[in-house]
Amino acid sequence: xxxxxxxxxxxxxxxxxxxxxxxxxxxxxxxxxxxxxxxxxxxxxxxxxxxxxxxxxxxxxxxxxxxxxxxxxxxxxxxxxxxxxxxxxxxxxxxxxxxxxxxxxxxxxxxxxxxxxxxxxxxxxxxxxxxxxxxxxxxxxxxxxxxxxxxxxxxxxxxxxxxxxxxxxxxxxxxxxxxxxxxxxxxxxxxxxxxxxxxxxxxxxxxxxxxxxxxxxxxxxxxxxxxxxxxxxxxxxxxxxxxxxxxxxxxxxxxxxxxxxxxxxxxxxxxxxxxxxxxxxxxxxxxxxxxxxxxxxxxxxxxxxxxxxxxxxxxxxxxxxxxxxxxxx
Amino acid sequence: xxxxxxxxxxxxxxxxxxxxxxxxxxxxxxxxxxxxxxxxxxxxxxxxxxxxxxxxxxxxxxxxxxxxxxxxxxxxxxxxxxxxxxxxxxxxxxxxxxxxxxxxxxxxxxxxxxxxxxxxxxxxxxxxxxxxxxxxxxxxxxxxxxxxxxxxxxxxxxxxxxxxxxxxxxxxxxxxxxxxxxxxxxxxxxxxxxxxxxxxxxxxxxxxxxxxxxxxxxxxxxxxxxxxxxxxxxxxxxxxxxxxxxxxxxxxxxxxxxxxxxxxxxxxxxxxxxxxxxxxxxxxxxxxxxxxxxxxxxxxxxxxxxxxxxxxxxxxxxxxxxxxxxxxxxxxxxxxxxxxxxxxxxxxxxxxxxxxxxxxxxxxxxxxxxxxxxxxxxxx
Numbered sequence: 001x002x003x004x005x006x007x008x009x010x011x012x013x014x015x016x017x018x019x020x021x022x023x024x025x026x027x028x029x030x031x032x033x034x035x036x037x038x039x040x041x042x043x044x045x046x047x048x049x050x051x052x053x054x055x056x057x058x059x060x061x062x063x064x065x066x067x068x069x070x071x072x073x074x075x076x077x078x079x080x081x082x083x084x085x086x087x088x089x090x091x092x093x094x095x096x097x098x099x100x101x102x103x104x105x106x107x108x109x110x111x112x113x114x115x116x117x118x119x120x121x122x123x124x125x126x127x128x129x130x131x132x133x134x135x136x137x138x139x140x141x142x143x144x145x146x147x148x149x150x151x152x153x154x155x156x157x158x159x160x161x162x163x164x165x166x167x168x169x170x171x172x173x174x175x176x177x178x179x180x181x182x183x184x185x186x187x188x189x190x191x192x193x194x195x196x197x198x199x200x201x202x203x204x205x206x207x208x209x210x211x212x213x214x215x216x217x218x219x220x221x222x223x224x225x226x227x228x229x230x231x232x233x234x235x236x237x238x239x240x241x242x243x244x245x246x247x248x249x250x251x252x253x254x255x256x257x258x259x260x261x262x263x264x265x266x267x268x269x270x271x272x273x274x275x276x277x278x279x280x281x282x283x284x285x286x287x288x289x290x291x292x293x294x295x296x297x298x299x300x301x302x303x304x305x306x307x308x309x310x311x312x313x314x315x316x317x318x319x320x321x322x323x324x325x326x327x328x329x
Numbered sequence: 330x331x332x333x334x335x336x337x338x339x340x341x342x343x344x345x346x347x348x349x350x351x352x353x354x355x356x357x358x359x360x361x362x363x364x365x366x367x368x369x370x371x372x373x374x375x376x377x378x379x380x381x382x383x384x385x386x387x388x389x390x391x392x393x394x395x396x397x398x399x400x401x402x403x404x405x406x407x408x409x410x411x412x413x414x415x416x417x418x419x420x421x422x423x424x425x426x427x428x429x430x431x432x433x434x435x436x437x438x439x440x441x442x443x444x445x446x447x448x449x450x451x452x453x454x455x456x457x458x459x460x461x462x463x464x465x466x467x468x469x470x471x472x473x474x475x476x477x478x479x480x481x482x483x484x485x486x487x488x489x490x491x492x493x494x495x496x497x498x499x500x501x502x503x504x505x506x507x508x509x510x511x512x513x514x515x516x517x518x519x520x521x522x523x524x525x526x527x528x529x530x531x532x533x534x535x536x537x538x539x540x541x542x543x544x545x546x547x548x549x550x551x552x553x554x555x556x557x558x559x560x561x562x563x564x565x566x567x568x569x570x571x572x573x574x575x576x577x578x579x580x581x582x583x584x585x586x587x588x589x590x591x592x593x594x595x596x597x598x599x600x601x602x603x604x605x606x607x608x609x610x611x612x613x614x615x616x617x618x619x620x621x622x623x624x625x626x627x628x629x630x631x632x633x634x635x636x637x638x639x640x641x642x643x644x645x646x647x648x649x650x651x652x653x654x655x656x657x658x659x660x661x662x663x664x665x666x667x668x669x670x671x672x673x674x675x676x677x678x679x680x681x682x683x684x685x686x687x688x689x690x691x692x693x694x695x696x697x698x699x700x701x702x703x704x705x706x707x708x709x
């Protein structure tokens with residue numbers, strides 16, 4: 001498509017929605033001018049105009065698909081015939097699926113923990129140092145980069161050349177300069193998962209860092225001063241004052257990163273495509289969506305497994321929301 | 330700010346410096362590599378390009394046509410380098426068996442008694458008592474120190490030949506509407522959730538909160554089926570730009586609405602009540618009062634959603650075709666990663682091009698970006 005047709009498509013697409021809202025409200029105003037007797041009717045029509053597009057999108061892209069995916073997980077690969085628990089039984093016996101579950105568990109355990117940990121440590125360091133803001137920007141920067149871009153960056157670091165050749169990957173260059181053998185890092189099974197996780201940690205630490213930094217500013221200075229006067233060491237202050245104060249923030253960051261990790265796809269797809277035992281649920285699902293014309297039953301089972309992972313967080317969020325609503329009233 | 334010079338402060342600074350170096354090095358290496366000569370990139374680490382490196386090259390002198398005669402002695406003079414890149418020759422040789430036989434400035438005596446001298450800057454002088462007969466010149470092996478040299482060639486190649494330029498435009502065509510459309514419809518939605526009373530409002534709000542964490546994988550198969558059916562029904566392409574805009578709108582709807590709702594409920598109630606008393610309709614109130622007040626929130630959400638869409642790979646893979654007129658940057662980059670596996674000049678440059686827009690937004694609008702994230706970004 002040429003440059004101008006691209007631009008015009010974009011403008012038409014956006015204008016469509018602006019015109020919808022402007023025009024329908026204009027019509028409603030016009031009608032109400034002549035029949036100004038019913039405010040209640042006007043308000044409910046207005047509410048429908050305001051809500052309809054968002055609700056339709058919500059229904060079509062989230063609500064309906066969630067139930068449809070659950071339904072499809074009990075149907076065959078074309079979604080036509082009911083097959084009971086067959087797709088789930090297939091999953092339980094599939095070595096790739098088991099590998100994915102194990103790997104996803106590993107990701108869930110390691111990535112949120114280390115990202116949160118590094119974020120917390122670095123937030124505390126930057127808080128006290130005059131060039132902390134610059135340091136924060138630098139560590140936060142990977143957040144702006146796509147997972148695929150980050151994949152290229154790190155694939156370059158893990159690059160492997162045979163023994164004796166000049167290594168152009170940073171990691172192997174370091175290893176060789178220390179007198180060890182260079183390794184093809186991404187193909188060493190089990191350990192290669194850690195090298196992939198490093199990428200995610202590299203990205204998500206920035207998120208943890210900025211949220212912690214914002215939260216740290218909320219700690220009352222008097223409390224810290226009082227502790228210092230009482231002779232508490234910095235380490236003690238960190239454990240006994242800062243950590244308990246940030247408890248809630250830690251939990252929030254943990255859940256955000258956990259949700260992200262459950263869906264991790266791009267990194268695996270770009271770096272190894274699940275080979276050498278690095279398969280994860282999201283990549284396996286993508287694979288089944290298109291392999292041999294696609295298998296919607298198996299794909300749906302895999303999607304549902306990811307969903308099961310977020311359900312506890314979903315329930316907890318709803319519970320918290322209800323508490324907040326109650327407090328406001 | 331107070332500058333305390335004590336042990337613990339020095340330790341903190343060193344530790345932070347360590348983290349900063351650890352975090353910046355990967356990106357820095359990519360950036361440097363994308364500007365390097367591709368032949369050098371393939372054989373030496375990017376860190377060597379920052380200092381002088383030793384290179385071995387083969388050059389050829391001029392042939393008999395260029396010879397000159399002075400006092401019964403024949404000379405061929407010239408410079409080994411075609412262009413001056415600041416290389417400094419350390420040593421040279423005349424046979425492939427011994428490429429470092431002579432130091433620079435030393436006289437090399439050949440079998441036919443002729444003598445060659447090569448100088449540091451590449452100038453050479455080939456002297457002989459007899460006339461030169463060979464049309465082709467002689468091969469000279471040199472070992473030289475090469476200064477850091479950078480080039481834009483990789484960018485030219487990637488943008489115009491590898492097709493990344495078109496992918497860049499495609500990504501803009503996906504990302505702008507996929508950011509603006511949710512912003513428009515969600516702002517109306519959030520307004521009605523905050524300021525309008527209607528049946529089922531609380532349930533709708535709870536649905537939004539639940540949808541925040543629903544993984545988009547749950548939606549892929551059913552939506553793809555709908556798109557394929559619609560495409561078959563109306564005989565149009567199932568994968569299209571409007572299709573992916575709406576998909577991104579759907580996946581960004583919950584978080585956009587939630588963030589806007591969170592912001593709008595903090596707006597002063599009195600102002601809206603006053604507008605109501607003056608007889609303003611909800612539409613007027615929204616356009617004249619709420620929108621101007623929400624600009625900072627819009628900015629944060631715009632950046633979050635834009636970066637999310639720009640960096641997305643999965644949605645782009647599922648809902649767009651892979652032919653050049655539709656493929657987005659991330660998908661293109663992944664394709665290059667598969668087909669150009671070892672061509673690092675293409676990969677590093679491509680990756681950096683895909684990062685330009687996010688990094689620009691990041692550095693210019695960092696405040697809004699962080700504000701949006703801190704406001705509680707949870708995305709499904």
